[in-house]
Amino acid sequence: MMNNPTVPSRSLSIGLALTTCATLLLEITYTRIFSVTMWYHFAFMAISVAMFGMSFGAVITYVRPKWFPQERIHDILGRLGFLFALSVVVTFWVHLQIPFIPTLTFLGLTTVLSAFALITIPFVLSGILVSLVLTRFPGQVGRLYAVDLIGAAIGCLLLWVLMRPLTGPGMVLFGAFLAATGGAAFTWGRARGPWRKLVWGLAGLLLIMTLLQPHFRLLRIKWVKNVYGSPMAEPLEEAPMVEVWNSHSVITVFHDLLKGPFAWGMSTVYKPQVEPQQVFLTIDAAAGTVITKYTGKESEIRHLRYDVTALAHHLRPESDVLVIGTGGGRDILMSLLANPKRVTGVEINRDILKLINDTLGSFTGHLDQHKKVRFINDEARSWIERSDERFDVIQASLIDSWAATSAGAFVLTENSLYTEEGWTEFLNHLTEDRGVLTMSRWWMSDRPGEMIRCTSLAYAALRNIGAENPRDHVLIATTDYDADMVPPEDVGGTREGGAPNGVGTIIVSRRPLTKADIDTFEEICKRYKFQVLLTPRHAGLAAFADVLDPATHTQAIADFDLDISPPTDDSPFFFNMLRFSDVFSLKLQDQWVTSFNVRAVAVLVLLFVLMTLLSALGLFVPLWLHERGQKREPLPRGMLFRHALYFSAIGLSFILVEIGTIQRLTLFLGHPVYSLAVVLFSILLATGLGSWLTGRWFLEREGALKHGWWMIVLAFVVTLAAALGLPALLSALHGSPLTPRIFLSIGLMFLLGVPMGAAFPIGLHCAGRQLKRATPWLWAINGALSVTGSVLAMIISIGFGITATCLVGALGYFVALAVLKRNIQDA
Secondary structure (H helix, E strand, O other): OOOOOOOOOHHHHHHOOOOOHHHHHHHHHHHHHHHHHHHHHHHHHHHOOOOOOOHHHHHHHHHHHHHOOHHHHHHHHHHHHHHHHHHHHHHHHHHHHHOOOOOOOHHHHHHHHHHHHHHHHHHHHHHHHHHHHHHOOOOHHHHHHHHHHHHHHHHHHHHHHHHHHHHHHHHHHHHHHHHHHHHHHHOOOOOOHHHHHHHHHHHHHHHHHHHHHHHHOOOOOOOOOOOOOOOOEEEEEOOOOEEEEEEOOEEEEEEEOOOOOOOOOOOOOOOOOOOOEEEEEEOOOOOEEEEEOOOOOOOHHHHHHHEEHHHHHHHHHOEEEEEOOOOHHHHHHHHOOOOOOEEEEEEEEEEHHHHHHHHHHHHHHHHHHOOOOEEEEOOOOHHHHHHHOOOOOOEEEEEOOOOOOOOOOOOOOOOOHHHHHHHHHHOEOOOOOOOOEEOOOOOOOOOOOHHHHHHHHHHHHHHHOOOHHHHHHHEEEOOOOOOOOOOOOOOOOOOOOHHHOEEEEEEEEEEOOOHHHHHHHHHHHHHOOEEEEEEOOOOOOOHHHHHOOOOOOHHHHOOOOOOOOOOOOOEEEEOOOOOOOHOOOOOOOOOOHHHHHHHHHHHHHHHHHHHHHHHHHHHHHHHHHHHOOOOOOOOOOOHHHHHHHHHHHHHHHHHHHHHHHHHHHHHOOOOHHHHHHHHHHHHHHHHHHHEEEEEEEHHHHHHHHHHHHHHHHHHHHHHHHHHHHHHHHHHOOOOOOHHHHHHHHHHHHHHHHHHHHHHHHHHHHHHHHHHHHHHHHHHHHHHHHHHHHHHHHHHHHHHHHHHHHHHHHHHHHHHHHHHHHHHHHOO
């Protein structure tokens, strides 16, 4: 077998698995790194860039087959593995030297195009390599495609396990090491030569660099996104005091103490007495929280009384408090000032809890040891749904991250905390007599979209628990620093660069507010000079009252220039308030609060158009030029079109179903780590199993296509059933214990993934019998539709909901089914 170049050897399978493992690991690692160096909507492009690069690599194998003679295929694969690994390190190092400036200027366009062009190069080489393996051994395509997917699945697990000890740049080096090792595997059992020694030597060097990276920062991130939203990148001039990487965040704490007391919305009446000692903690270089030195003295944290986010504690002192997203602990300290019965802090990021309670415990006063405080490492909504506890105050202050998630940026700003179902669950876990939910968001007087959308959420949740007049349950106030009320410099809140006027806080009571509640709230706001925006008897802005009035609620939402309808679990995009009809509206793009999300949606739409054009030019133009210059019988156009349509349909459907299901199960499982370790790993493993079973049970039997046709029937049936039935099933089980939810998610992934994994080898087997020389091009089409499909999935989910994304994916399998039946008839 080793001497026959047409038969895949064991070394070929190992090399392919290592290559695809490296490819997926790098793809997701880049989204993590881009979340630090760029805004999340650009981090998402790492997925499309990787997929486009691999598809273009497949086109190269089609138009230049003479570059890859079959009799030397193993040696060529070894060289490609070497170049793949080397290009990863070189392009990443160059990328780190260039600041990312996403502006419509020559400098800005140059930096953006350079960043993504550099990252594309390694994936082009990976695409050439994988395409050669999958198309040069058609008799074993089922097994090889299974190896491809299983290798990628292993890459998911390795990222989850190794990101923390190796860091992001270390994972890039590790990915390059895997690529080099894969190249070396292709040469096992072959004659010794200089390339074999080079690839083994490179693998050894990269392993050493990987182990050294966490300690010596051989590859250092020099530019990060600007925390104030400016397009100009910020240089990292000093090493941080603490830097922790994990699969869904990068936590950084710098040495410098903050000047003055930090607050999200500080009252202008505050007069500093004791200078608190505080350091700033950032997540993905933008989302910030403060760590305050605390030794048990109230004077050290007195300034927190004057923060607008503390309003609920003034209204409900001596309460049982639940803090959602503890961050550096400031909301825990704020609660302690109100003499609570108990404070429970739920934090999704385990490394943040370890940082504030262990690493910096002597600075924070070991809050985890305070007799009234307990910390829980979990996703807040998931934990609340599983709990039978009730609280007097549930608080969340500015919970968002502007970052791509660990699912490979397939999810952008989904947040189950800001959905109708989520707020209903919170209200149901409040005490009957005193319970209030308080949320704080950015406030802009001329663009109050976030606070009005919170009001819309409050309306929907209150109606769900039976409230007849939602306005009787809601209080809203803000720190509006207008021209006559600018706080001292050391208090913060200035409006430079289009920043918000301040921060708004909404308080939603489970029962109707009493006259005493309203009087107390108004007295507190008067004392601290907060602006009252809404009470049951006063509306500072008519839109708040209109949204809370059942008679005007629907029309108020329709008339507002942003989308302020309450997000749901099927469309959990609270921060994307832009209607697609206004995606390029210039009047909305100069607003600080909405500009991030305006740009995000605009980038998605532009990216879809750009990737569609690039894919078309990268596929059809080379095909036309290549076929035009060949002195051989042209490919039959009708048959070529049908096969192209089949691979387009399965490529698009796979990515739509995958992304839609990941979005759903990320909310269901309640933690971004699980979306990587469970969902993405399971679906890749399941599709790999489906491919292997297809090759074993169908493609190696007589009448293979007629038997395999039923696998595509099954793929259509299960994807359609999942699109229609999963929302109700997941909703019913959302509050169940974690272990059953994990096993259910794995089972669902295998139910979907096994028949979906059969589609590619069946199609390639059919094309190999009818259009053998076009199979690399058809593989490229499959990848190209995954490129555009990854963007289209986000557009559909944001615009029409996750269910719509899954339904379109199921429809694609129906199209593939119809086309395959015709292809079988012609075979």
